[in-house]
Amino acid sequence: MSVTLGPGDALLIVDPQVDFCPGGALAVPGGDAVFPALNRAAQVAPLVVASRDWHPADHVSFQARGGPWPVHCQAGTRGAEFHPDLDRRWIEKVVSKGVDRDREAYSAFDGTELAGWLREHQVHRLLVGGLATDYCVRASVLDARQEGFEVMVLEDGVGAVDVKPGDGERALAEMREAGASTVRSGELG
Ligand code: VGL
Ligand code: ZN
8 A cells, every 4th residue: 555645745753863763862773773664754845844752851741840750851962962863854843842841742743833833834734753652752752643643644754762562562552542653755756
């Protein structure tokens, strides 16, 4: 089965950042394996947008404040940068999330101008990949469905934290349940 991208389609790359890749502060196992698929998708997508986790130094999600996570994706630091393996040439728009010190925001739609920007660009279908499947990809896909977008998840372009084994698979099942389909980068034309 193949999927042709055209007008009305956009690729959303969720948090393709250094800290979510091996060697980073909150690494997804094998997280850097998503880049070949993401880069292939970016090359054929008519429009590409990326989100970034962009936290203040004392963010509520950090363990020092009782949150679940080590310090990660602190705005302006190396760990918050897009991973060097990401082909950034096609990215037209970057949205930052998790910027309020007292509020967690996993979804790329949460507190950002993303939905409006996509509508302004006549987007009705989103191809979504990035990190991590079980947190920010999941939340972004569920919000995208709520916002009325068609969604395809790029299966070889996502990676899970898997705090509990199977979290990534369960998240994918939830996204399908919400009406998202899945596609592999090799099927894109
Ligand atoms: C994420 C945990 C904490 C993500 C962000 O991008 O999936 N996960 N902050
Ligand atoms: Zn975060």
